[in-house]
Amino acid sequence: MYLQQLTVINFKNYTEAELQFSRGVNAFTGNNGAGKTNVLDAIHFLALCKSYFNTIDIQQVKQGADFFMLNGTFERDDVPEMVACSVKRGQKKLFKRNKKEYQRLADHIGQFPLVMVSPYDSSIIMEGSEERRRFVDNVISQADDRYLDELIVYNKVLANRNALLKSIADTGRFDPPLLEILDEQLVASGTRIFQKRRAFMETFTTIFDQYYRFLTGEAERVELVYDSQLLNAGLGELLKRSTEKDRALERTTSGIHRDDLVFSIHGMPLKKFGSQGQQKSFLIALKLSQYNYLLQQKGFKPLLLLDDIFDKLDEHRITKLMQLVSQHEFGQVFITDASAGRVQRIFEQIGVDLKLFNVAGGEIVSGE
Structure with missing residues (x-):
């Protein structure tokens, strides 16, 4: 399974963004606070019906807006699956799969499995x-x-x-x-x-x-x-x-x-x-x-989201980790890091192709 494209409207610090992804490794780089993590959270929301960081849906709406919308196209076994979500002030959260609305959000959980790794995970320990x-x-x-x-x-x-x-x-x-x-x-x-x-x-x-x-x-x-x-x-x-x-x-x-x-x-x-x-x-x-x-x-590969994981890991562990997640056992990977140079250097060393996105002020530019 992989995510072909993602459209974001009024989500957190984004007014609008439309992204096309690689089937392999996708990396978002830019300064702290630019919105890198927000892209990963949008993917998490589409897959699991909620933010990874904040359980209050309305707080994901961009300041000054009344709603947010997320649209994504997943592909599994060469079959596209369209998922859409909208949250509007004063109304219930809506989720649709292939234009059909879910009556129970619980029925969506597990359809598009996802694993997120974040600095916030320290709370588990x-x-x-x-x-x-x-x-x-x-x-x-x-x-x-x-x-x-x-x-x-x-x-x-x-x-x-x-x-x-x-x-x-x-x-x-x-x-x-x-x-x-x-x-x-x-x-x-x-x-x-x-x-x-x-x-x-x-x-x-x-x-x-x-x-x-x-x-x-x-x-x-x-x-x-x-x-x-x-x-x-x-x-x-x-x-x-x-x-x-x-x-x-x-x-x-x-x-x-x-x-x-x-x-x-x-x-x-x-x-x-x-x-x-x-x-x-x-x-x-x-x-x-x-x-x-x-x-x-599940019998197919989930999405893997790695948010700012290079911090507090030595070079040896970083390289071992990137080698691991780039192997055939893993599928589509999304990474955030402040340094584009560091990400490019790591993946050049292990010989893995990378699609790079630069994030600045709520704008995202793809730089292959």
């Missing part, structure tokens, strides 16, 4: 468990169209259970049968999600180990471990054990919404003991593993 669950859910949702529906069900039941716990605390009225019904629903959905996450992690960790060793020359020992309460007991049992605690805290303390990933280097927490370069290598290995997993599950 540095922030709380929610960021790591979001990463896992993003990967599985693009590969399994029923997973996202299961998550929606679980989160709705979880919200209802938490509301009931708060009501019990506020009114003093405890309704065991109602709590039991919600527990049964949470167990059914949560157990299915846990099983999918565990199966995913069994495959994913093996892929991850291979990529990290490649990037670092096997110089460092890292571990990626799935941590879930359900590894030790069934969700039904966990909920029964924590009933009194849940009532006291007015929230559900057991379930897959507490799952986490544990990252370590040489047996120590990566967050505290990993250098910036080691952490970035870890994140890149995570994202390349996501790419490989989606390739295996």
Whole structure:
């Protein structure tokens, strides 16, 4: 799969832009703040119905405008697929595929799989468990169209259970049968999600180990471990054990919404003991593993978006990474970097063709 062309209207700092892409490597260079990352975010929005950086759609509209529009033509197996998106103030977001509007945006997820690597990914390591669950859910949702529906069900039941716990605390009225019904629903959905996450992690960790060793020359020992309460007991049992605690805290303390990933280097927490370069290598290995997993599950190559990834990586790791993503295993790649000279030099060294775009002040010029 690859993206042939992209049209952007009133998106972030762009009034209008129309771009034609290479099937291989496409690089956007220019000063910081010029809008390089915004092009990648537009591609992400078309593929996954949202910005990578900001969940509030209306904030993607160019200042002074009332709407934005994105249009793209994807190609898979020589068949063009047209995707269009529009967001207008005061109206719902519209998504169309081949001119037919989606009734549920969830049905679009996974149709055009995509992996984004960004400096913002540091939150996966540095922030709380929610960021790591979001990463896992993003990967599985693009590969399994029923997973996202299961998550929606679980989160709705979880919200209802938490509301009931708060009501019990506020009114003093405890309704065991109602709590039991919600527990049964949470167990059914949560157990299915846990099983999918565990199966995913069994495959994913093996892929991850291979990529990290490649990037670092096997110089460092890292571990990626799935941590879930359900590894030790069934969700039904966990909920029964924590009933009194849940009532006291007015929230559900057991379930897959507490799952986490544990990252370590040489047996120590990566967050505290990993250098910036080691952490970035870890994140890149995570994202390349996501790419490989989606390739295996979907049977075709996702898009790979690399935003400002050369920062904090030494020359050796940069060259290894570019050699890797330029191989046959990978498909279309989009890169941003401040230095056109650096990008050209790297790809000349590894003998890979490059389509270069210069970005300045919301204007994009192709320079083959």
